[in-house]
Amino acid sequence: MKLLAITTGLISIAFALTNAADVTYAVIAFPGSSDSVAVNVAGQDFPLQKSPMCGNLFTGVAPYGAEYRYAIIGSNGQKVENTTRHLAESATTTGNEFFGRSKTVYDIPSLPRAFNPIYPALENAMSRDNEISTIIVNADMNALDTILKAPTEDHEFAQVYNMSYISHDAIYNFEGAGIKNSGQSSKDMAKQSLKIKFNKFNKLSKDRLFGRRSFKLRAEANEPTMAREKLMMDSLAAAGAATLSSNWVRLFVNNQPFGLFLMSDDSFTAFTDNFLNGGSAMNSTGLTIKGNAMDPTNEANMVYKGPNAASYNSNDVYILEDKGRDPTVSKKSYMGPVIDFMDRLNKTVIGSDAQTPGTITDLIDSAEHTMIHLVMSFLSGSWDGIWYQASNYYLTQNRDTKKWYIITYDFDETFGNGVEDDKLMTTPYQNYSRPDSQRPLVDTFIKSPYYDPKFQDILKTIIKRFFNVRVIKPRLEAWTEMLKEDVAWDRSLPFRSPGDKEKFTVKDLDNMFTTVDSRIGILEWISNRTTSVCQQLNFNDTDDLPALPTYEKQVPNPTA
Known part of the structure; x- marks a missing residue:
């Protein structure tokens, strides 16, 4: 007898294997109360049992099968998967699969690094890009329905009695969390974005998932590909910047399908620690403000x-x-340090170098890091972002140095989504501002004879390394294949809230590559943007750069 121990997050389960050829099969399914679940190998059904980790995960041991399918068996017959699954010859477990999906883990081409990371981010599976995980929530449905039926009103969290996060290789269980809708303009959509906060109803617990005490489930309700935001976060990481992490998840609440979401970071006290210090606590972490734009006269x-x-x-x-x-920070006093930041920023000596008193390095922790965020905002056409609309960025102070970090976020309206004038694809960065707008932070870099050449070098390097059709197209093709079944499922579900009902279908995944219903395609945007920048700055996108130095992961020095 062979004993295989599979560690699944917070609990370990041991499976007894009858012989070396046996395989542990596992599938997430939602059978009826009197139905059973089985795996069909070589024409024979082998029953699977509910896992003690989650009532919707069915596991069991059966003979190895190069080809197999899962089935739900009821009094009226069997519901068998349409596609046949394939198992590697050496496999002893399938990992956690999902009923009705043809594949679990995909081969997604990686993005080459343009620069090594500037700050040591917390490294874990939060930023996975090659599978769709599953979140199963048991919650107070009456309270959640109240939120969803009046999404623009203020609500308390609905209680989450228990929750499971299931990926291909792990299961994490939680109790006492809270769930409610999230966002600003997204509350006007019929598919709501959501927020889950751990320990909301269990104050003694210290639950975290991937070092996070809360996270958002972004509905991407106005984004037909559901890939723009993920591509932007991954691009920022490949460019060496501190950025939010994300992965796709399918959500079920009380056994009801809620749809496909992009799970991403949400702010909490250790939010900045994950980006800048490998997840270790920094006593120096000060306040974080969120920049927002209401209209051209009310913008951050x-x-x-x-x-x-x-x-x-x-x-x-x-x-x-x-x-x-x-x-010392309070809702009444927090603007003091922010106003001081703006005062000093507007006095910054634009023509100075990094050693001159009064330069941007006296104010910003890393000029290079800030320029990477600005470059990516320009390259992606983030018209609702820090540069064009002065919105959607975090500004965090280091209490010890009094310097600030800038991290951009909210990228569903990038790569041509919502762009009304396609000339924005070819606008030079020197002109990439809203008419009559003021951008002192941007001007500090692009109007400086010292920093502008460095800004251009960052721009060229990112384009040569990965921001080009040669690198991005295979990634979008692989994502299209991975997302299409879950996007089709998501688009078939009823809306749960009043508001704008975008009638996207799986065919809208073509917007990965080309214009669909006046929306510029992601690859179309990248092609036009990179071609125009190459012409304007007289270079090509060939990666003829020397190899990056070996990256030695920085070990944070925790102070708390």
């Missing part, structure tokens, strides 16, 4: 308007996202 453009906080419409534009570990 970092323009100094005097010492009075009332001049900044802070409740809607410069929003306190987190107090960090600074006990």
